[in-house]
Structure formats: structure tokens, C-alpha cells
Amino acid sequence: xxxxxxxxxxxxxxxxxxxxxxxxxxxxxxxxxxxxxxxxxxxxxxxxxxxxxxxxxxxxxxxxxxxxxxxxxxxxxxxxxxxxxxxxxxxxxxxxxxxxxxxxxxxxxxxxxxxxxxxxxxxxxxxxxxxxxxxxxxxxxxxxxxxxxxxxxxxxxxxxxxxxxxxxxxxxxxxxxxxxxxxxxxxxxxxxxxxxxxxxxxxxxx
Numbered sequence: 368x369x370x371x372x373x374x375x376x377x378x379x380x381x382x383x384x385x386x387x388x389x390x391x392x393x394x395x396x397x398x399x400x401x402x403x404x405x406x407x408x409x410x411x412x413x414x415x416x417x418x419x420x421x422x423x424x425x426x427x428x429x430x431x432x433x434x435x436x437x438x439x440x441x442x443x444x445x446x447x448x449x450x451x452x453x454x455x456x457x458x459x460x461x462x463x464x465x466x467x468x469x470x471x472x473x474x475x476x477x478x479x480x481x482x483x484x485x486x487x488x489x490x491x492x493x494x495x496x497x498x499x500x501x502x503x504x505x506x507x508x509x510x511x512x513x514x515x516x517x518x519x520x521x522x523x524x525x526x527x528x529x530x531x532x533x534x535x536x537x538x539x540x541x542x543x544x545x546x547x548x549x550x551x552x553x554x555x556x557x558x559x560x561x562x563x564x565x566x567x568x569x570x571x572x573x
Contacts, residue, residue, distance in 0.1 A: 379456070380449050382494045383487055387460050390496075391442040399429050406496045407488065413500040415533060416540055418548040421496070437474070440466045447485075450570060454489040457566040462501075470542055473515050479506040479536050484552070484562050486569045500562055504554045508535035 386405050393402040406412075406421035417424050447460035459482055466477040482502040487494050510516045529537035532553035540546070552558040 376451055379451055379489070379494065383449050383456055383458055384447050386487075386494060386496065387447045387458055387483070387485065388444045391444040391462070394428075395441055397428075399425050402428075404495075406499075407490060410496050411498045413498070413548065413552075415501065415503070415536060415547055415551060416545045418550075435469065438466075438468050440464065444483075450566075452570040455570055455572070456487040456489075456494070457570060458485040458487055459483070460485075466539075467511070468539060470539060471520075473520070474511040475539075476509045476511055477506065477535060477539060478509075479533065480504040482554075484566070486566065500552055502552045502554060502559050502562070503530065503533040503536070506533050506535045508538070 390402065390405045392398075393405065403421060403425045410421035412419065412421050412424035414424075417427060441464070443463040443465065445461040445463075447458040450457045462481040462483055464477075464479040464481060466479075468475060468477065481504060484500045484502055485496050486498040488497045524538060526534040526538050529547065530551055530553050533547075533551065537547050550558055552562055
């Protein structure tokens with residue numbers, strides 16, 4: 368590869384990586400304008416509780432009730448693996464989501480391991496997300512103080528209808544009236560295979 372193309376490729380990868388990691392900071396800090404700027408105007412977001420436009424995703428976050436004292440979330444974003452072809456790219460990054468939330472009056476720490484599978488496009492000189500899809504790997508739910516958990520609490524949880532890879536996330540979302548989007552992508556699933564096929568078509572311009 369000629370030096371000028373190699374340098375441009377490195378610059379492109381750096382800009383994409385900046386969007387991927389900056390998304391986590393903007394989301395956790397409630398910087399909605401910066402979060403929306405991670406996507407193109409027709410960008411899409413496909414995660415557990417929404418499969419819609421980036422506009423709808425950000426607006427739903429903006430209009431949520433204020434976070435109760437003591438509750439918080441943090442998205443730890445790993446470096447993305449990026450494949451570039453001209454003005455299109457596919458990026459995949461590991462995400463660890465840490466949450467402390469009160470459920471049924473009990474404080475729990477939730478941990479989820481996720482991958483964000485992104486279709487990127489360079490328009491008017493700027494790389495932005497065209498479509499982001501979460502691939503769920505596994506999660507867990509731990510009481511902050513085990514002695515606060517009533518006897519039989521876990522046995523009484525109905526998580527049988529949720530995907531194994533994100534059953535505790537689904538459970539906590541259900542406590543807030545949210546339900547899993549249909550066709551969630553989980554590790555090793557047909558939905559993940561379809562995503563990867565979509566990524567290949569994206570890179571070839573189909």
C-alpha cells in the first residue's frame with residue numbers, strides 16, 4: 368500500500384475509534400448532543416430496549432426520569448477492531464456495562480458483557496455510525512449486601528422467557544416496564560451470523 372493511502376487509512380481508523388470510545392463517555396455523562404453526533408442523520412440503534420432510529424434512541428434517554436440517588440451506569444469501551452473499504456467500515460468493540468440499581472428495594476450490581484457491531488460510513492469527510500447493533504454475551508446480577516435479599520427472592524424471579532446471554536438485563540428492564548426488542552443478537556446465534564453477513568455486504572457496497 369502506498370504511504371499516502373496507509374496514512375489516510377490510519378487517520379480513518381483513528382476517527383472511527385474516537386467515535387466508538389467517545390460514545391461511551393457521552394452516554395454516561397448525559398451529553399445528548401455529543402451522543403447524537405456519533406451517528407449519521409439516518410443512523411439506527413439496535414439494543415435490548417429499542418430497535419429504532421438514533422433520534423428515537425437519544426430522545427428516549429433524554430426524557431427518562433432523573434436517575435435516583437445511588438444508581439449509576441458505566442460503559443467501559445474496549446478498542447475497536449475495524450475493517451475499512453473505501454468510505455465504508457465495519458467496527459466491533461467489546462463493551463462492559465456496569466450498573467448499580469435498586470430493584471424491589473434491594474441494591475444490586477449488574478454486569479453485562481456486550482459487543483457493539485457497527486456499520487460506519489464516511490460522508491462529507493466525517494465518519495459516523497450508520498447502524499449499531501449490540502451482541503449480548505453474558506451477564507450477572509449480584510446483591511450489594513447479600514443479607515438484604517429476602518429468602519426465596521432469586522427462586523421467585525421469572526427469567527425463563529429471556530435469552531440466556533442477557534437474562535438479568537432483561538429482568539431489570541422489565542421492572543421499569545421495558546421489554547426486549549425482538550430478534551436480539553446473542554453470541555453464536557443466527558442473528559449474529561446475519562449481522563456478519565450484513566457487514567460483508569456493507570463493505571462491498573451492496
